[in-house]
Amino acid sequence: MTTMDTGPHWRHARGDIPFAIINYAGFLLFALVCGYPFYYLIINSVSANDISALGDVRLLPVGLHLSNYEQILGLPGLTSSLLVSIARTVIGTGATVLASAFLGFMFTQERLQNRSLWYRLVIFTMYFNAGLIPVYVTIHTLGLTNNFWVYILPAIVQPFNIILVKTYVESLPQSLQEAAELDGAGIVTIFFRIMLPNMTPILATVAIFSAVAQWNSFQDTLLYVTDQRLYPLQYTLYTYLNQANSLAQAAQNAQGNLGAIVSAATTQTPTSIRMTVAVIVVLPIIFVYPLFQRYFVKGIMLGAVKG
Structure with missing residues (x-):
């Protein structure tokens, strides 16, 4: 009992x-x-x-x-603005995630020459920038004003995302890369076939940050774009809101x-x-x-x- x-x-x-x-x-x-x-x-x-x-x-x-x-x-122009926003969000997020993954991975490689110097230069940009006018002159000189790629290229390299990915890669077992190197895999093969599939959690985090930033952004339109065909949804709705x-x-x-x-x-x-x-x-x-x-x-x- x-x-x-x-x-x-x-x-x-x-x-x-x-x-x-x-x-x-x-x-x-x-x-x-x-x-x-x-x-x-x-x-x-x-x-x-x-x-x-x-x-x-x-x-x-x-x-x-x-x-x-x-x-x-x-309202007129809303459909084209929606397509621009979707395009910049999808392309921009994909490019940022891939760049963050590759740079974060490369900054963990001791074989990278002057690795600490390049890493510090990237981190330096988190705290210091040239200012609005020099950045505008650079964008204009590169021919990115009134260009769809002004939404994508300046936002690809994000130091904070690179820090997250680098720290995450350092937490993965080193034996994964060592085993691939013993099998004769090169650095690109190791990145795409070994490391990238194991980065899913941190890359999803980076994707959220990038997608939200791209979807909500309209200040770059305010500064660099006057062609209404390139207006994203946020800027068009901001105009209607005003x-x-x-x-x-x-x-x-x-x-x-x-x-x-x-x-x-x-x-x-x-x-x-x-x-x-x-x-x-x-x-x-x-x-x-x-x-x-x-x-x-x-x-x-x-x-x-x-x-």
């Missing part, structure tokens, strides 16, 4: 229950506080515009409709007096434009991040501490 264990382990487990409840409740509250601003944007972008403009939509959408998205997505009042007035005038009376709930207001634009800007990253999230913590931890 068995008896219930009432020893120290049972008492310890029972004592942990209040802590677990408080712990989960605290994290749940923190998650709600972090997530509510995004939820607030979404419910206001799909609620009746006249009610949303008064600030009366807080917990649940009121007068649900999707006309805001139909009108915003129908013109929210005039766009709302134009939408009301286009509908006419009778239309404004009949469809007051769907008539664009500055608030509805701002909310809808903010959702369009943020939503893609919200969907992409969970795909890499499982690698993120592991990559940061292993890339930050050697051993």
Whole structure:
């Protein structure tokens, strides 16, 4: 006949229950506080515009409709801007990840001549730069103004990403590379066939950093691009965001007096434009991040501490 264990382990487990409840409740509250601003944007972008403009939509959408998205997505130039943003995010992220992986790997190779010097020069650029005007002159001299590649080339080498990859590679067993060298593999073969497949966690971390930066960037457009065909989505929406009042007035005038009376709930207001634009800007990253999230913590931890 068995008896219930009432020893120290049972008492310890029972004592942990209040802590677990408080712990989960605290994290749940923190998650709600972090997530509510995004939820607030979404419910206001799909609620009746006249009610949303008064600030009366807080917990649940009121007068649900999707006309805001139909009108915003129908604005001229938005489709081409979306394609530019997707292209710069995909190409820029791929180039940055590959460059960070290769340079981070090479800076761990003792055979690299003047390795410490090159590494210090790369790190130096994290803290010092020539300034806005010299950088603009360099970009202009290279013929990158009003050029799609101005979004890609200056952002390929990121010192912080190289540090993460280098530290991560140093944490991998040295025997992997030594075994490949004994089999006659060269440095390029070792990188692509041995090291690169083992860098998945840290490269996913670098990919998140790069993709978010590329998707959200519009300051480079402000400085180097005047051709509207090269405007990314962020810059186009930023322009529309600054013109929210005039766009709302134009939408009301286009509908006419009778239309404004009949469809007051769907008539664009500055608030509805701002909310809808903010959702369009943020939503893609919200969907992409969970795909890499499982690698993120592991990559940061292993890339930050050697051993």
